[in-house]
Amino acid sequence: MTIDPMHGPHFAKSYVTAYLTADLPTRLLSYRNAWSVDDITLPNPVKYLSYEPIALDEWPTIITTATSMTGLERISHDRGNPLYRVRYSMRTYVWVRTEQSPEATIMRDRMTTVVRSALLDYPCLKATDPRQTFRVSIDESSIREEYSDLTLLKGDRVLAGSYISYDLDIDEIVMREPIGSLNQIDLTVIQKGITETRSTNITNAVKTGTTIVYTAANNFVTGQKVTIVGVSPTAYNLVQATISARTNSSFTVSGITGAFDAYVNGGLAYAYSILP
Numbered sequence: 001m002t003i004d005p006m007h008g009p010h011f012a013k014s015y016v017t018a019y020l021t022a023d024l025p026t027r028l029l030s031y032r033n034a035w036s037v038d039d040i041t042l043p044n045p046v047k048y049l050s051y052e053p054i055a056l057d058e059w060p061t062i063i064t065t066a067t068s069m070t071g072l073e074r075i076s077h078d079r080g081n082p083l084y085r086v087r088y089s090m091r092t093y094v095w096v097r098t099e100q101s102p103e104a105t106i107m108r109d110r111m112t113t114v115v116r117s118a119l120l121d122y123p124c125l126k127a128t129d130p131r132q133t134f135r136v137s138i139d140e141s142s143i144r145e146e147y148s149d150l151t152l153l154k155g156d157r158v159l160a161g162s163y164i165s166y167d168l169d170i171d172e173i174v175m176r177e178p179i180g181s182l183n184q185i186d187l188t189v190i191q192k193g194i195t196e197t198r199s200t201n202i203t204n205a206v207k208t209g210t211t212i213v214y215t216a217a218n219n220f221v222t223g224q225k226v227t228i229v230g231v232s233p234t235a236y237n238l239v240q241a242t243i244s245a246r247t248n249s250s251f252t253v254s255g256i257t258g259a260f261d262a263y264v265n266g267g268l269a270y271a272y273s274i275l276p
Helices: 009-034 099-118 121-125
Strands: 047-049 063-079 081-099 136-147 155-174 196-201 205-207 211-215 225-229 239-247 250-253 268-274
Touching: 009 047, 009 063, 009 155, 081 099, 081 136, 081 239, 099 136, 099 155, 099 268, 121 196, 136 268, 196 250
Parallel strands: 047 063
Antiparallel strands: 063 081, 081 155, 136 155, 196 268, 205 211, 211 250, 225 239, 225 268, 239 250
16 A cells, blocks of 8 residues: 655645635635625636745735744554654735725735635645545634735736735654565574574564563474564564563563554564573
C-alpha cells in the first residue's frame, strides 16, 4: 500500500486554494441571494493563487500563502511510519477593484465575509480530499482579519484588499525508506568459552513492563545468552541478553527498561551458551 510522504507548506497552500476554487462560486451565489445583490456588486473571483504575484492584473483575486510552520506534534504511527500533526500559519488575501471608494470598500468587505464563511465550513474543507484517513482543520479561534487602505488607480478605479489569517492543522507522515531485509547472517564469535550457537527468525516482539517476548520457532535453552539483530524498531535489538523463559514458539528476556514502539518487522536471534 502506498504511503503519502510528508506534505509541507506547498501542499497546505495548494489544498486551501483548490478548496476555495471549488467552493466559492456556489457560496457566492447563495450570499448574493441572501443580500439581494448582483454579480457585479459581488462578482466571482477570476484568479486563485497559492503564491504572492509581483503584480495584480485581474480582480477579484484570492491568494493563499503559508507564512510559517508553528507546531509539530507526534500523535501516532501509520504502518510503522511516524504520524505528526503539523500546524501552519496561513493567510488568505482578498483583492478587489471597482469604481469609487464606497463600492470598492463594500465589495472587499463582502468578499472577505464569504471567504471567511468558506474557511469555517469544516465539512466542505475536509471533503476536498477523498482519503478517509486524511485530517485537515482550521483552528477557529485563530482567525483574524486585516483590511488595507484604499488605493486610487487610474481614473476613478479603486483597489481594496484584506487578509484572513488562521492556523491550519494537517496530519503528515514521515515516510521511512526500508533499509533492507535480513534473511541470513553468518556469525563468527571469536571469544573463548562460547559454544552451541543457535539461530532463528523473529516474527513478532511484545514488551510488557521490563520483559520482552519474542515470537520465533526455536530450540534455545533457558539461561543461554541471546543477541538479536535486524528488528524494526531497533530498540528490540539486544546484545548478550539472558533468556529467562522459552517455549518451542517463543523466548523471553527480562530486565529491559525504557519505552518501546510497537514491533514492525524483521529480526534474527542468535543464542549461545557460555561455558565455565
